[in-house]
Amino acid sequence: MPIDIGLTDEQRAQSVDALKKLLGETYALYAKTHGYHWNVTGPRFNALHTMFELQYNELWAALDEIAERIRSLDHFAPGSPGEMTDLATIKPDNGIPDADQMVANLAKGHEAVSRAAKQGIEVAEKVGDAVTVDLMTQRATIAEKTAWMLRASI
Ligand SMILES: [Fe+2]
Numbered sequence: 001m002p003i004d005i006g007l008t009d010e011q012r013a014q015s016v017d018a019l020k021k022l023l024g025e026t027y028a029l030y031a032k033t034h035g036y037h038w039n040v041t042g043p044r045f046n047a048l049h050t051m052f053e054l055q056y057n058e059l060w061a062a063l064d065e066i067a068e069r070i071r072s073l074d075h076f077a078p079g080s081p082g083e084m085t086d087l088a089t090i091k092p093d094n095g096i097p098d099a100d101q102m103v104a105n106l107a108k109g110h111e112a113v114s115r116a117a118k119q120g121i122e123v124a125e126k127v128g129d130a131v132t133v134d135l136m137t138q139r140a141t142i143a144e145k146t147a148w149m150l151r152a153s154i
Pocket of ligand 1 (some may be wrong): 075
């Protein structure tokens with residue numbers, strides 16, 4: 001059944017492109033954060049192990065919201081980790097960083113998520129997609145708050 005939510009095919013396609021980029025960054029950051037949860041070492045192990053768990057759970061939930069927004073715009077979401085990480089500027093590490101470097105890498109990752117969300121806000125505003133603007137704004141808000149908490153812990 002054809003979709004009729006007041007956006008043209010072209011408008012929906014532009015929002016979806018921006019959502020896919022945000023999904024990619026969010027997935028790459030999710031994977032990095034979960035890996036750090038496993039591998040962090042040092043005197044702050046307990047605090048960082050716990051903080052990273054809260055963060056990867058939040059990112060995991062966000063993936064579902066972003067992917068289901070893509071589906072609500074009548075497009076298919078990327079169906080594999082590779083398709084998502086191909087879209088991300090956040091890349092895996094070579095090896096295991098020390099605790100401070102992990103925190104710095106995650107702060108940079110949340111800043112990258114925020115930039116992707118704000119680029120998405122611009123696109124979604126231009127095409128009149130207020131629902132995607134709202135989702136992107138929520139993602140930027142959480143990313144910037146999380147980036148602050150990470151920067152403050154170094
Ligand atoms: Fe765990």
